[in-house]
Amino acid sequence: MALDLYAEDIVSHYEHPHNAGVMKDADASFHNYNASCGDDITIYLKLDKDKITDIKFKGTGCAVSVASASMLTDFAKGKSLKDVEGMNVKTIIGIIGIDPGPARLKCATLSLRTLKEAVFLYEHKEADRETKAL
Amino acid sequence: MKQDNMHETFDVERIRSDFPILSTKMNGKPLVYLDNAATSQKPNQVIESISNYYRTYNANIHRGIYAIAVEATDAYVDSKVKLAKLVNAKGMEEIIYTRNTTEAINIVALGWGGANIKQGDHILITQMEHHSNLVPWMLLARRNGAVLDYVKLDESKSMLDMQSLEEQLENEPKIVAVTHVSNVLGTINDVKHITRKAHDHGAVVLVDGAQSAPHMQVDVQDIGCDFFTLSSHKMLGPTGIGALYGKFDILDKMDPVLSGGDMIKSVTFSDVTWNDLPWKFEAGTPDIAGGIGFGAAIDYLNGIGMKSIRDHEKKITKYALEKLSGIKHLKTYGLGKEDLERRGGVISFSIDKVHPHDVSQVFDSEGIAIRAGHHCAMPLVEEILGESAVSRISFYLYNKESEVDRAAQAVELVKKTFKVG
Ligand SMILES: Cc1ncc(COP(=O)(O)O)c(C=O)c1O
Numbered sequence: 001m002a003l004d005l006y007a008e009d010i011v012s013h014y015e016h017p018h019n020a021g022v023m024k025d026a027d028a029s030f031h032n033y034n035a036s037c038g039d040d041i042t043i044y045l046k047l048d049k050d051k052i053t054d055i056k057f058k059g060t061g062c063a064v065s066v067a068s069a070s071m072l073t074d075f076a077k078g079k080s081l082k083d084v085e086g087m088n089v090k091t092i093i094g095i096i097g098i099d100p101g102p103a104r105l106k107c108a109t110l111s112l113r114t115l116k117e118a119v120f121l122y123e124h125k126e127a128d129r130e131t132k133a134l
Numbered sequence: 135m136k137q138d139n140m141h142e143t144f145d146v147e148r149i150r151s152d153f154p155i156l157s158t159k160m161n162g163k164p165l166v167y168l169d170n171a172a173t174s175q176k177p178n179q180v181i182e183s184i185s186n187y188y189r190t191y192n193a194n195i196h197r198g199i200y201a202i203a204v205e206a207t208d209a210y211v212d213s214k215v216k217l218a219k220l221v222n223a224k225g226m227e228e229i230i231y232t233r234n235t236t237e238a239i240n241i242v243a244l245g246w247g248g249a250n251i252k253q254g255d256h257i258l259i260t261q262m263e264h265h266s267n268l269v270p271w272m273l274l275a276r277r278n279g280a281v282l283d284y285v286k287l288d289e290s291k292s293m294l295d296m297q298s299l300e301e302q303l304e305n306e307p308k309i310v311a312v313t314h315v316s317n318v319l320g321t322i323n324d325v326k327h328i329t330r331k332a333h334d335h336g337a338v339v340l341v342d343g344a345q346s347a348p349h350m351q352v353d354v355q356d357i358g359c360d361f362f363t364l365s366s367h368k369m370l371g372p373t374g375i376g377a378l379y380g381k382f383d384i385l386d387k388m389d390p391v392l393s394g395g396d397m398i399k400s401v402t403f404s405d406v407t408w409n410d411l412p413w414k415f416e417a418g419t420p421d422i423a424g425g426i427g428f429g430a431a432i433d434y435l436n437g438i439g440m441k442s443i444r445d446h447e448k449k450i451t452k453y454a455l456e457k458l459s460g461i462k463h464l465k466t467y468g469l470g471k472e473d474l475e476r477r478g479g480v481i482s483f484s485i486d487k488v489h490p491h492d493v494s495q496v497f498d499s500e501g502i503a504i505r506a507g508h509h510c511a512m513p514l515v516e517e518i519l520g521e522s523a524v525s526r527i528s529f530y531l532y533n534k535e536s537e538v539d540r541a542a543q544a545v546e547l548v549k550k551t552f553k554v555g
Contacts, residue, residue: 006551037491038522062489
């Protein structure tokens with residue numbers, strides 16, 4: 001059961017993450033850290049009005065967190081800020097195609113939380129409770 | 135003489151049969167429990183002693199005149215007498231029960247430290263400490279305007295640098311707090327030597343025995359330390375109980391940290407007289423069941439013998455280090471198999487390119503419990519070992535070589551899954 005987490009696409013996203021790297025002229029960015037695992041991620045956004053035209057992430061972490069970031073950044077490209085605000089745990093589980101279970105959920109949601117915080121920060125809004133609980 | 139004739143052999147299977155959890159499964163595979171540095175499993179004898187207390191003589195201690203209250207009090211006090219003997223304290227007056235090691239260290243930082251650490255004083259700890267022997271001192275230093283210094287690790291990144299100790303002692307620290315055994319590296323520090331040096335400089339010494347007391351003979355008088363701390367849950371006993379050993383004269387002079395019922399001798403509307411040791415430090419109803427369960431755990435350990443436990447762990451640690459050192463793309467931390475006298479049964483490791491959380495996830499799928507992370511020693515793992523996290527295997531008396539073999543197989547599965555090598 002647990003080994004499903006390492007389905008081929010998760011491992012391959014981990015080995016060759018999409019959208020990896022720093023964006024120098026980002027319109028919005030956010031850095032986050034998961035103290036219990038030492039996972040570390042920064043997400044960068046390029047925006048055209050309220051639309052995400054480009055997205056990158058940089059960080060270190062386990063396969064689950066890196067693969068989630070890789071798939072989430074693919075998914076978020078072209079989405080609106082409003083779309084991002086509406087994303088939640090279900091969104092990320094849908095994207096990675098597997099429920100990582102309670103012990104690893106935080107690894108899977110770290111990138112989503114970071115993306116949402118980048119958006120909230122850009123909009124000068126306080127992150128909502130749902131985001132902080134990710 | 136009698137013992138020599140008996141020629142007891144260490145029977146792992148017989149020991150294992152006392153631990154019900156060891157015959158359960160995890161994820162459909164027989165459980166291999168290799169996270170003993172986090173907490174140990176509990177034998178039937180301990181589990182039954184607790185349920186027996188609740189079933190047959192549950193009563194509050196100290197206050198009752200009736201038979202079961204006396205019985206409960208006796209059992210709780212008896213547990214302290216046993217622990218005093220186990221670590222060779224002079225008597226149970228020197229044994230204060232706490233929730234765990236962390237609380238024991240906090241009592242010293244707040245009680246002794248609060249009264250004795252002044253502006254500009256130095257507090258000396260080491261780079262090898264668990265957060266529980268680091269954060270309370272950092273907080274104390276901040277609160278009282280003191281300076282927190284660290285004894286460095288030497289080039290091996292496994293042992294304390296004795297030169298660094300000498301240098302730091304020149305600052306005349308008021309207290310030196312050091313772990314007996316590292317929960318990340320497994321290194322056994324020469325706490326007797328460190329204590330002697332620290333005493334030469336007039337410092338008080340605390341030894342964190344959370345990882346030593348469960349695995350080897352400890353003699354606090356021989357070490358000479360002023361305080362020694364441990365946790366029951368790491369030595370076959372229940373969670374919720376641990377101990378602070380302190381030399382009688384120091385404890386006697388210290389003010390209590392928590393106050394309320396049971397810790398006083400008399401109270402008027404304007405004054406209070408503290409109770410005798412050790413009760414002065416145990417405000418309110420303690421974890422009675424925990425104390426009783428801890429007593430049963432000590433009986434169990436004594437039944438096997440701390441020396442036999444240590445010998446067994448040395449053997450299995452050697453076996454594991456040999457096995458792991460033969461695996462490509464795997465790196466272990468801490469002293470090697472030539473240094474078994476100076477290392478306990480804790481082996482941290484990492485596998486190239488694979489995050490420790492992914493390692494323990496694969497282990498989990500194979501029914502093997504190991505830990506991944508910074509092991510509550512973030513500065514050591516990040517700043518000294520240069521890793522954001524490491525994986526850790528840690529042994530106890532019930533582990534056997536075939537379990538090491540299963541762990542080694544799980545390493546191969548990790549490598550296959552992540553295409554390492
Ligand atoms: C060396 C060391 N000190 C202190 C502690 C803290 O023990 P507890 O959590 O029981 O307070 C631990 C436990 O992980 C430890 O390994």
